[in-house]
Amino acid sequence: MTDHSTIEMNVLRQIGWDHWDPVGIRQTDDPAWRTAAADEYDSYLLHTAGMVLQSASQEAVAAYLDDITVINMGLGPVNGAIHGASVRTADAIAAYLRTRSNDARSSDTRDIR
Incomplete structure (x- = not known):
């Protein structure tokens, strides 16, 4: 599995x-604004990636993002749009990390003769 040091x-x-x-x-x-938001978003996205790396369920990851949106940012309550964005984000991060993991496995393959 990919570790945090390989996350871009x-x-x-x-x-x-x-x-x-x-x-x-x-x-x-x-x-x-984008720079300031990136600093704040980075910590949330890294935590989300860490949850995926630790095999948290997609629903747990999405719930974490829902909580950030509703509790930390005060943009609640959770509705379909908020939860849908959280699910899509969890899916995209998981897909990215799977790609990184597959790339790492491919580079570890050795030709043994």
Whole structure:
């Protein structure tokens, strides 16, 4: 399985912008807002990746993101849109980590003759 040292933050950030972004920062043209949001989002996305790496269920990962959106950011209550974004984010992060894991296994393959 992939460890944290091989996770590319730019990939996690893009997943966050594309699927989650509860505050809607991606819609702003102000780079300062995107930088400030990236700092905050990074910790949530890394925690999410860690949950996936520790084999947490998709529902547990999505529930964590729901809690961040509702409790930490005060954007609740959870509704279909919020939960759908959390599920899509959990799925995208899991898919990314599977790809990284598959890449690592492929590079470990040796030709034995």
